[in-house]
Amino acid sequence: xxxLLVGAxxxxxxxxxxLATAGHKITIVESRSHIAGNCHTERxxxxxxxxxxxxxxxxxxxxxxVWDYVNSFAVFRPFRxxxxxxxxxxxxxxxxxxxxxxxxxxxxxxxxxxxxxxENTQADLTITxxxxxxxxxxxxxxxxxxxxxxxxYTEKQWGCAPTQLPAAIxxxxxxxxxxxxNYFAHRFQGIPEAGYTAMVRAILDHPNIDVHLNxxxxxxxxxxxxxxxxxxxxxxxFDEKLGRLGYRTLDFERFDADGDWQGCAVxxxxxxxxxxxxxxxxxHFAPWETHEKTVCYRxxxxxxxxxxxxxxPIRLVQEKALLLEYEALAQAEEGVTFVGRLGTYRYxxxxxTIAEAMSHANVFLTEGATRRSG
Numbered sequence: 001x002x003x004l005l006v007g008a009x010x011x012x013x014x015x016x017x018x019l020a021t022a023g024h025k026i027t028i029v030e031s032r033s034h035i036a037g038n039c040h041t042e043r044x045x046x047x048x049x050x051x052x053x054x055x056x057x058x059x060x061x062x063x064x065x066v067w068d069y070v071n072s073f074a075v076f077r078p079f080r081x082x083x084x085x086x087x088x089x090x091x092x093x094x095x096x097x098x099x100x101x102x103x104x105x106x107x108x109x110x111x112x113x114x115x116x117x118x119e120n121t122q123a124d125l126t127i128t129x130x131x132x133x134x135x136x137x138x139x140x141x142x143x144x145x146x147x148x149x150x151x152x153y154t155e156k157q158w159g160c161a162p163t164q165l166p167a168a169i170x171x172x173x174x175x176x177x178x179x180x181x182n183y184f185a186h187r188f189q190g191i192p193e194a195g196y197t198a199m200v201r202a203i204l205d206h207p208n209i210d211v212h213l214n215x216x217x218x219x220x221x222x223x224x225x226x227x228x229x230x231x232x233x234x235x236x237x238f239d240e241k242l243g244r245l246g247y248r249t250l251d252f253e254r255f256d257a258d259g260d261w262q263g264c265a266v267x268x269x270x271x272x273x274x275x276x277x278x279x280x281x282x283x284h285f286a287p288w289e290t291h292e293k294t295v296c297y298r299x300x301x302x303x304x305x306x307x308x309x310x311x312x313p314i315r316l317v318q319e320k321a322l323l324l325e326y327e328a329l330a331q332a333e334e335g336v337t338f339v340g341r342l343g344t345y346r347y348x349x350x351x352x353t354i355a356e357a358m359s360h361a362n363v364f365l366t367e368g369a370t371r372r373s374g
Contacts, residue, residue, distance in 0.1 A: 001368070002224070004029070006217045007231035009037025010350060011340035013203040014069075014357035015229050015364075020208035022365055027225070028204070029215040034197065035204065038311070039350060041195030047256065047293035049283045050195050054309070055250060055299065056266065056280050058191060060184040061351030067188040069354065074199035076190035077288055081183040085268035087148045094268065095183060096145060097176040104148065111177040118142065118175075136167035140175060152272035157301045157312075158248065164316060191285055222335075229360070231340035233310060234326050242326060245345055246303070246319045247310035253298040261294050276300050313345045337364070 001024050005012040008030035016026040034040050038054040058081045061067055070076065083094040092100045101107070101114050109117060119125075122142030130136035133154060137146040150170070154162045174185060182189075192199045204211055222228050230237055235245045253276070265284035269276060276298040283294050304310050313319070323345050330338045339360050341348045348356070 001025070001226040002027070004221055004225040004228040005231070006228065007037065007340065007342075008032075008035040008200070008204070008211055008213070009231060009340065010039065010200065010353045011231040011343070011357045011360075012229065013200045014354050015339065015361045016209050017203045017206055018358065018361035019364065020206040024208065026206075026209045027221075028209065028211045029217055029221060030211065030213050031216045033214050035211065035213070036197040036200040038309070039196040039200075041197050043195075044295055047283075047295055048289075048291050049293070049295045050286050050289070051282050051295060052196075052280075052285060055252070055297075055311075056282070056285055057196060057350065058184070058189065058285075059350055060186040060189040061349075062186045062188070063351055063355055064188075065358075066351045066354050069358070070192075070199065073202040074192035074194065077193050077286075079189060079191045079285070079287070081189070081266070082181050082264065083183050083266045083268060084264050085149060085153075085270050086274075087270045091267075092149070093181040094149070095174045095176060095181075096141060096149060097181055098179050099181065100149075101145075101177075104145065115177045118177075130167040132163045132167055133165035133170050134162040136170040137162065140170065149270055151270075153268060153270045153277060155272060156275075156277050158314070159301065159303055160316075166315075193286075193288070227335050227337070227364070229337045229339050231338075231343045233342045234323075234330065234338060234345050236342075237336075237338070238326065238329055242329075243322055244306075245322060245326070246314035246316070247308075248301050248312040248314065249304035249308040250311050251300040251302065253300065255296050255298070257294050257296065258292065259294065261296050310342060313341075313347055315345070315347075319345075 003019055003024050003026050005016050005026060005028045008028050012028050016028055020026045039057040040053050041050055042053060044051050058079055059070065085092050085094050092103060098109065098111060098114055102109055118141060122144065123140065124138040124142060127135050127139040130139050137150050151162060154165065158165055217232065262279060262281050266278055266280055268278045278299050279296055281294055281296045283291050337360055338344060339357060340353055
């Protein structure tokens with residue numbers, strides 16, 4: 001079969017490779033000038049630093065199958081994401097752990113003492129069924145830690161009050177009563193030694209795959225193929241005829257320096273008076289390399305306008321209602337499978353994106369075999 005994939009990110013690459021290996025002819029169209037989507041990496045010509053062009057990406061998963069898959073196309077080096085945050089006149093470790101608690105409150109708690117302190121003197125136990133981000137935070141850590149580490153950062157990141165955000169956003173973040181400052185808790189964590197773009201290029205390296213960069217999608221392209229996988233914006237496929245789904249986008253302000261500028265890969269800024277959410281220093285995402293110069297980016301979050309790159313689906317009440325309407329249109333569309341972060345309007349980590357792409361491809365192959373045998 002002739003199959004069209006729209007988007008050369010992780011979804012398109014993985015689906016394309018699996019179907020190409022099964023003998024199908026794959027055409028991938030990508031509107032940008034590069035492959036790998038938002039996990040695109042490139043080497044800075046001035047400094048030699050490997051840059052995560054659309055913000056840092058750390059691969060983390062408990063899925064052995066996905067981990068084996070990406071390691072078959074790239075050499076992964078171990079990487080622990082140890083995030084710091086500047087609040088007031090001090091620097092703390094995130095996620096909130098025993099060191100954070102002891103430093104913030106000026107105490108020397110042991111784990112059981114810290115747990116008792118948070119649960120009995122800080123957490124708001126009157127909140128039994130948290131409905132919003134703020135209620136979840138107050139029930140989780142209490143007002144002092146919430147104000148310091150979550151409130152201002154969240155307002156900048158999402159552009160709205162934490163009372164308007166669902167509690168589920170905060171439920172993803174751990175609270176630790178030990179000194180573990182690893183941001184993720186998955187078994188497998190790392191970054192490809194040669195960058196994500198090299199990994200995606202290896203996935204796409206198959207004679208049955210034809211990639212076209214700088215090529216926006218047109219409906220005429222779909223008329224020439226047997227099936228299409230769409231990883232672009234869900235509302236964009238339907239020309240936003242029901243309205244635009246809401247996203248947050250990011251602006252990046254680059255600055256270079258000599259040596260080591262901040263001493264870590266990610267420094268959050270929780271104070272509302274600081275306009276950016278964080279500074280990332282990209283040489284620290286490849287600690288196995290040595291560079292005399294360094295490249296940093298300040299990140300600014302704002303509402304996504306037409307023409308901007310969408311990063312985070314908002315998924316508030318208005319967007320969820322509109323999403324249901326678009327999902328109904330998508331289900332009625334024949335010959336198209338909607339995949340990935342944009343195609344399904346969900347925030348997906350890279351491992352989940354890959355796992356779902358593998359599943360979509362295998363379902364397609366199974367259904368095709370069933371049709372042929374029937």
